[in-house]
Amino acid sequence: MIIKSANFVGSFPRMDMCPESELPEFAFIGRSNVGKSTLINLLTNRNKLAKVSQTPGKTQLINFFLINEFWHLVDLPGYGYAKSSKSNRASWGTMIRKYLSARENLKCTFVLIDSRLPPQRIDLEFLNWMGQEGLPFVLVFTKADKNSTKIVQQNVATFRETMLKTWEEIPQNFITSSTQRTGHQEILNFIGEIVITTAEELALWKAQVAEEAKNAPYVPEGEDEPDDVEVEGDYDEEEDEEEQ
Numbered sequence: 001m002i003i004k005s006a007n008f009v010g011s012f013p014r015m016d017m018c019p020e021s022e023l024p025e026f027a028f029i030g031r032s033n034v035g036k037s038t039l040i041n042l043l044t045n046r047n048k049l050a051k052v053s054q055t056p057g058k059t060q061l062i063n064f065f066l067i068n069e070f071w072h073l074v075d076l077p078g079y080g081y082a083k084s085s086k087s088n089r090a091s092w093g094t095m096i097r098k099y100l101s102a103r104e105n106l107k108c109t110f111v112l113i114d115s116r117l118p119p120q121r122i123d124l125e126f127l128n129w130m131g132q133e134g135l136p137f138v139l140v141f142t143k144a145d146k147n148s149t150k151i152v153q154q155n156v157a158t159f160r161e162t163m164l165k166t167w168e169e170i171p172q173n174f175i176t177s178s179t180q181r182t183g184h185q186e187i188l189n190f191i192g193e194i195v196i197t198t199a200e201e202l203a204l205w206k207a208q209v210a211e212e213a214k215n216a217p218y219v220p221e222g223e224d225e226p227d228d229v230e231v232e233g234d235y236d237e238e239e240d241e242e243e244q
């Protein structure tokens with residue numbers, strides 16, 4: 001997928017304040033400083049779309065971006081910043097859990113993992129919660145340029161092995177570097193495949209609506225139009241009302 005447009009939609013403090021939408025949505029989350037903002041900038045090819053933060057853990061907002069006018073990229077606040085207060089962390093948990101488990105158009109969450117580190121408890125706990133909730137996610141190992149390919153591969157393997165102690169299978173993973181500008185195209189292609197499916201479904205649905213409109217009963221000019229003509233997509237509601 002090629003990014004033709006990327007626009008900031010807004011920042012929202014709570015799930016129920018997020019814009020209502022049927023567009024496919026993809027969320028990005030990870031520990032503070034894992035490289036989330038940097039990755040979002042790399043993905044969208046915009047230098048300052050997501051602020052590369054100097055004060056990790058400070059932003060506690062859900063940030064929405066509209067990509068190619070057709071899908072939402074959602075930048076979730078980072079977790080596990082040591083200096084954030086207990087109450088801060090608790091409200092982070094509630095807000096994020098609500099968004100992740102209740103957002104119906106959320107297609108997949110990208111969970112970012114620092115490729116330099118051995119498996120971190122906070123990441124594993126978060127992933128276990130995602131698993132318990134049955135929420136779809138993939139892993140992104142960031143900052144791959146900080147070590148040799150061999151060490152990165154070893155760390156990825158260790159992470160997967162650790163997960164396999166409690167998981168039957170693990171979703172796929174991506175490896176990214178902002179300095180080498182690698183890994184982002186694979187992520188975009190992954191998103192593209194899901195979005196295209198949805199686009200096809202949308203086109204099909206539109207064709208169906210057009211077909212139904214074409215087959216609607218002919219109404220001679222001057223006569224009262226039945227309520228359900230020319231009200232695209234409202235047929236079910238109208239029928240329901242008649243049955244009552």
Ligand SMILES: Nc1nc2c(ncn2[C@@H]2O[C@H](COP(=O)(O)OP(=O)(O)O)[C@@H](O)[C@H]2O)c(=O)[nH]1
Nearest residue numbers: 032033034035036037038052053143177178179
């Ligand atoms: N070398 C290298 N540094 C990175 C990479 N990704 C992020 N960083 C750096 O890591 C720091 C934290 O990145 P940021 O995107 O602000 O992390 P966030 O808190 O998860 O949004 C910044 O200094 C980035 O420049 C990467 O792939 N390679």
Ligand SMILES: [Mg+2]
Nearest residue numbers: 037051052053
């Ligand atoms: Mg950030």
